[in-house]
Amino acid sequence: MIGLENIEKRFGDHTVLKNVSVEIDEGSVMALVGPSGGGKSTLLRCINLLEIPTSGTVRIGSDALTFHPGSKVATSAIQKLRRQTGMVFQNFQLFPHRTAVENVMEGLTTVLKWPTGRARERALELLDKVGLAHKADAWPATLSGGQQQRVAIARALAPSPKVLLCDEPTSALDPELAEEVVEVLSQLAREGTTMVMATHDLRLASTIARQVVFLDAGLVVETGPAREVFKNPQRERTKRFIATLTQEAKGGHD
Amino acid sequence: MPHWLQLMIDSLGPLLWAALIFTAPLTLLSFVLGLTLGLVVALIRLFGPAPLVPIVRFYVWIIRGTPLLVQLFLIFYGLPSAGIVLDAFPAALIGFTLNIGAYTSEIIRAVIGSIPKGQWEAAYSIGMTWQQAMRRTILPQAARVAVPPLSNTFISLVKDTSLAAAITVPELFQASQRIVATTYEPLILYIEAALIYLAMSSVLSHLQGRLEHRLGRYGGYIEAHK
Numbered sequence: 001m002i003g004l005e006n007i008e009k010r011f012g013d014h015t016v017l018k019n020v021s022v023e024i025d026e027g028s029v030m031a032l033v034g035p036s037g038g039g040k041s042t043l044l045r046c047i048n049l050l051e052i053p054t055s056g057t058v059r060i061g062s063d064a065l066t067f068h069p070g071s072k073v074a075t076s077a078i079q080k081l082r083r084q085t086g087m088v089f090q091n092f093q094l095f096p097h098r099t100a101v102e103n104v105m106e107g108l109t110t111v112l113k114w115p116t117g118r119a120r121e122r123a124l125e126l127l128d129k130v131g132l133a134h135k136a137d138a139w140p141a142t143l144s145g146g147q148q149q150r151v152a153i154a155r156a157l158a159p160s161p162k163v164l165l166c167d168e169p170t171s172a173l174d175p176e177l178a179e180e181v182v183e184v185l186s187q188l189a190r191e192g193t194t195m196v197m198a199t200h201d202l203r204l205a206s207t208i209a210r211q212v213v214f215l216d217a218g219l220v221v222e223t224g225p226a227r228e229v230f231k232n233p234q235r236e237r238t239k240r241f242i243a244t245l246t247q248e249a250k251g252g253h254d
Numbered sequence: 255m256p257h258w259l260q261l262m263i264d265s266l267g268p269l270l271w272a273a274l275i276f277t278a279p280l281t282l283l284s285f286v287l288g289l290t291l292g293l294v295v296a297l298i299r300l301f302g303p304a305p306l307v308p309i310v311r312f313y314v315w316i317i318r319g320t321p322l323l324v325q326l327f328l329i330f331y332g333l334p335s336a337g338i339v340l341d342a343f344p345a346a347l348i349g350f351t352l353n354i355g356a357y358t359s360e361i362i363r364a365v366i367g368s369i370p371k372g373q374w375e376a377a378y379s380i381g382m383t384w385q386q387a388m389r390r391t392i393l394p395q396a397a398r399v400a401v402p403p404l405s406n407t408f409i410s411l412v413k414d415t416s417l418a419a420a421i422t423v424p425e426l427f428q429a430s431q432r433i434v435a436t437t438y439e440p441l442i443l444y445i446e447a448a449l450i451y452l453a454m455s456s457v458l459s460h461l462q463g464r465l466e467h468r469l470g471r472y473g474g475y476i477e478a479h480k
């Protein structure tokens with residue numbers, strides 16, 4: 001189980017997350033939706049501690065770290081928790097000086113100290129899974145956005161994280177390219193990969209998320225099973241937001 | 255054979271010998287040591303520790319703000335008054351190393367800073383420590399960006415070592431001065447010295463091009479960061 005308890009995050013005197021508590025069951029997918037600037041990225045980054053919460057507890061499996069204002073948590077403890085997560089970024093962030101397969105191997109060889117042969121074998125399996133075995137030796141700069149994002153997914157999965165964090169994985173992509181990334185993520189969801197995903201893509205959220213958290217101005221406004229929140233939102237703010245997304249989706253794709 | 259050509263051919267041996275045993279070692283040693291110093295200074299300026307930051311900034315400020323020739327004179331002719339007596343070659347080596355350290359630290363600082371923050375985060379997200387991220391992700395990319403400015407610094411250094419003549423290092427330029435003193439042919443000898451510097455710079459420029467080509471094989475990666 002992945003859990004956040006009473007997370008608060010401040011940048012200076014700007015409070016970006018306010019008393020956020022969420023729980024993600026193992027094997028399920030949670031979508032984070034809400035307006036831009038609402039705190040989705042910050043929340044994801046608090047899970048893998050790219051941002052250190054001002055206060056609150058982050059729990060992954062049997063490991064937990066509690067933060068207090070003004071007290072520092074050891075880097076080694078942060079690393080231990082972070083190594084149980086993988087992250088997929090909006091703009092891919094592949095290592096441009098490494099080929100596709102080297103990108104996927106990097107966490108295995110450098111961090112987990114796997115021998116190269118074994119790492120390469122696993123990396124090739126993962127590239128095959130995202131449909132890119134034939135691009136193993138390609139440089140990132142020669143791949144399309146959708147292909148880069150699929151390599152990035154394979155890279156994040158390589159060390160077998162307990163949870164895959166995706167920050168708007170399709171929003172830098174044209175609709176056709178987004179489609180191939182949605183397919184890969186759906187496949188992972190069906191196989192029971194635990195995921196937390198910030199997204200504006202209603203299609204992505206409604207096809208693969210079991211649970212939805214609606215985040216606005218750093219507050220959890222509404223949370224519940226995906227079908228219910230999307231079909232029958234309870235809060236006015238959620239209703240309005242989902243209405244705009246639906247309209248955008250119609251306008252954008254037709 | 256015309257007189258000037260005969261003179262050039264006769265002087266070529268001593269000039270090349272001076273270039274080989276003084277100019278080349280002075281250039282290579284001070285560049286390698288200076289680059290190492292520059293990397294340390296750049297890392298301190300970027301990442302601390304905080305108490306050392308003003309010290310290295312002061313160092314860069316002094317070196318970049320004063321003429322290299324004055325620095326060399328201070329080390330070779332000035333320091334003996336403070337009880338520190340150095341031979342000419344070590345004095346020149348120290349002077350050039352300090353100089354290269356200051357200039358390359360600025361280059362290294364800029365190229366490390368130019369690697370997008372997202373690359374650090376990608377490295378951290380797969381579990382790397384700061385050191386691993388630096389070594390495996392940031393420095394290799396920074397090195398590629400740094401090749402053109404560092405090559406320029408290196409080529410300038412080859413030419414600047416002629417300043418060591420002023421503190422009695424018998425390098426290429428001083429060797430030409432000495433031949434002038436016996437032959438009274440400054441025009442011919444200084445043209446010859448200039449041509450040898452030109453040849454060395456040209457070879458280095460060519461090598462720079464080859465190195466850039468090799469490092470550039472993974473293509474327009476700046477695109478990938480958009």
Ligand SMILES: Nc1ncnc2c1ncn2[C@@H]1O[C@H](COP(=O)(O)OP(=O)(O)O)[C@@H](O)[C@H]1O
Pocket residue numbers: 011014016034035036037038039040041042043198
């Ligand atoms: N490093 C930072 N420093 C200061 N403010 C930040 C930082 N990162 C995010 N913020 C602010 O936090 C708020 C939430 O941002 P973000 O988590 O990116 O929202 P979302 O992903 O939902 O668009 C925004 O107001 C943003 O300006």
Ligand SMILES: [Mg+2]
Pocket residue numbers: 040041042167168198
């Ligand atoms: Mg965001």
